[in-house]
Amino acid sequence: MISDLAGRFRRHDRPVRHRSLAFSVLGPCGLFAAGLLAEYLLGGVKYSSIGDTMSVLASIKQTAVVTTIGFVWCSLCQIITATGLPVRRIARIALAVAGVCGLVVAACPVGVNAFPGMTTIHFAAAAIGTTILAIWPLLSASRAPGTPLPFRPVVATMATIALLALLAWLLSQSINGSMLGLVERLAVYGGVTWPAIATWWAYRHYRDEGRLPARVTGATEVAGAAEPVGVQPS
Template identity: 30%
Template sequence: MWIVPWWALLSSGCAPVVLVGAWMIAEQLHGPGYEPVTQTISLLGADGAAGQWVLNGALIALGVCHLVTAWGLRAASLAGRLALGAGGLAAIVVALSPEPTNGGSLRHGFVVGVGFTLLAVWPVLAATRAKGPPWALRPAASITATALMGLGAASFLIELQGHGAAGVAERVLTTAQSLWPFVVVASCLRHARSS
């Protein structure tokens, strides 16, 4: 019951590597005018940015990783899998609707907000009350993951509105959101081996 296919480990493991690698490469392509502490990742993928193709290509790859992981993570509840998959679709839509070079975009901001929300709530939606689930699908672990991601999102919004360390807050949040599917899949595989 708790078995997940090996390719779900591959797709979930690629997600954080693709995301972090892409923003690091896009930062290098952008040059010294970009400040990663205070500026958002979206600026690296904005229309006309030097690393736009890198970041937006990586967001599409990230979305595909989440979709594949959601498909293979049969140990999680259906609601959680749907939220993870929808979060993956949101990442793809973000890539297809980059920010303009100057100013913001309501559509881009809305899709980012929806994606952050879906990826924050999927852990609690994926939890199962079945007997003996893997630790990452237990209610306590799932609630903790969702609460921490919610706090991370709140921190990002506060920093963004206060013109503070929004770039740092966003990177911490997106890294956690891209890493949690891997943690869940790994816990399922470990649980299946020990059973």
């Protein structure tokens, strides 16, 4: 049934935009780098990356700015990436919404009650954003001929199952677990990294087929030509 739903999605024949190619990788890298820098800046503050979440890291005075910048950067990169992906509109909108949720998470840090319900908004945005990222592989799937591997129904379904399993594990850890921080990182980094993997794979796929636009390949397009001049299909 899941594969049948994915099979209704339209063909992935829209070339990968250069901005999506770059920002799909810059987002996760920036978030990971911010996390590493924040832990370095902790000094003598008691914090465990295994048991404590990134939200807690963002609430500590010494690391709040760096961690928040990481959240904002990754979220903005997701939004930019969504504008140039070779997927149907609902998948691009979903990725952009996940980015907006990340911005809300950054704007409503845990422990800073600037207004009533701020912490609730933080956790609600985090839950919505991570859930969207978990199902995004399925939203972007297609059975059309020539679809890049990460967007094919079997691969996309497996990725969604894996990400949802991480979310289920995260939920169980949040109720009663000692590895909440580690599992949260696995779920978040997994969710933001999959679009990057899919984007780069799609870029290589379309490049090998000679279907990238001239501004990406450097080729010259001729009116009426099926392929850009100088790009030979494999």
